[in-house]
Amino acid sequence: MVDYDRFLDCVHCGLCLSQCPTYVELGTEMDSPRGRIYLMRALADGRVEAGASLVSHLDLCLGCRACETACPSGVRYGSLIEATRAELEIRYSRPPADRWFRRFVIERILPYPPRMAAALAPARLGKKLGIFRLAEAVGLGHLFKGLAELLPEEPVRIGPLPERTLARGEKKLTVALLSGCVMSVMFQETNRATIRVLVANGCEALVPKGQGCCGALSLHNGFPEDARRFAKKNIEVFEAAGVDRIVTNAAGCGAAMKEYDHLLAGEPGWAERASRFAAKVRDVSEVLAEVGIEGPLKEIRAKVTYHDACHLAHGQKVRQQPRAILKAIPGLEFVELKESDWCCGSAGTYNLTEPQMAERILKRKLDNILATGASIVVTGNPGCLVQIRNGLRKIGADIEVLHPVELLDRAYGNGGERRS
């Protein structure tokens, strides 16, 4: 249910408009935060129907929350769009192909790492054989084209992470890592690097068994009941671990878990537990800022720039800590990226469901990255890593795309394998 009073926080000042990627691309009021708030309010009022035109303007929203950062009235746009999308899942009947993608891929496959890993094998084969072109005939062309572009080149096998790794030297914190869905399938090495850098900096690192998806994908796509189910499971598992911090290396997961208190507000027996859980959640860069980065670190001679993932910068207000990691590494020349907190177009599954707009937004990001002259671009979210890596590869740019902990891990003498 949309909390109607929340719409009234918007005073229609328009200060958010220039910060909204879709408004800047299209110049139409209904594709701006202010216009969308107007539409959502009209829908809640019953003044407009849940029809295709309204849904298209709301679907085109990236959910990047740049409008929240810009808003002087404290409008919580993210929760408004999430609640409205849940309403639309009930009130609007999507075309069959869209419905299939949402109900099957988003609800039943992506939040479950073993299913996702299993689905990648036939998907890679389909890509090789060109079967995806058949999908166009049944109206699924855009989804499969997007999926094909994002698929990893190599087969994926999920390897286990160590359940407990002792801190090196004096222990400062005990932390539990959310291994994540996309992270544990597509970025297993980043998860391992995360554990190594936490341990090197005085953290005992646990990876509790039984944990699951953070619920972000479900929440952003209009399935709040699924998100609540995932949240409750994680609360049980991480409570039992009894740690000081719950750490994630995925911006989207961190933003979702820091808001479990909102997600489960008013649920008897869960609201307080959700608040305690949310208060412990940290991005890995926040934990490293808290414990301090210990040397010795090897010199890395390279020019590096940083892309602020939306759900880290706008969702969690974490901006300086990832930059501090880069600045701690000797030899790195750090250069700021123009519009660093402008969305890259990934936005969860947006690059699959809205590929044309995602492409336009990505182009702007790539142009800004190229202008820095950096040989490495760093970002703290799996969606951004895939989107930017893919975009750079397509234009033939020789620029590495890494998570901040991967670069730090390299400075500790680990990894070192060049990935582009």
Ligand code: SF4
């Ligand atoms: S979340 Fe992003 S795309 Fe959506 S209205 Fe706000 S700024 Fe625009």
Ligand code: SF4
């Ligand atoms: S969302 Fe905020 S910044 Fe945008 S029009 Fe409303 S009050 Fe102004």
